[in-house]
Amino acid sequence: MDRKRETLKRKHRISFMLNEEEMKSFTRFCSDYGVRNKSSFIRESIFSKLIYKFELDYPTLFDEEEMDRMIVKR
Secondary structure (H helix, E strand, O other), X not given: OHHHHHHHOOOOOOOOOOOHHHHHHHHHHHHHOOOXXXXXXXXXXXXXXXXXXXHHHOOOOOOHHHHHHHOOOO
C-alpha cells in the first residue's frame, strides 16, 4: 500500500502564466461554480482534454473511409 501511495505522490510541478482577462475569467468561473480546489480543477480539466484527444487518435484496424463503408444502413 505504501508503495502505491508513493507512486501516486505528485512530485512534478508545472506552472503557467495567465493574463489579466484570463485570470478574471478563471477566478469568476471558480467563484460561480464553487470550485474550491483550483489545482484539482486544472488537473482534471487538462487530463479530460488529454484523454479525449487520445481516444480520437487511438489507432484502429481500419481507416475512416473503410469504417464508413462498413456502416449498415437500415
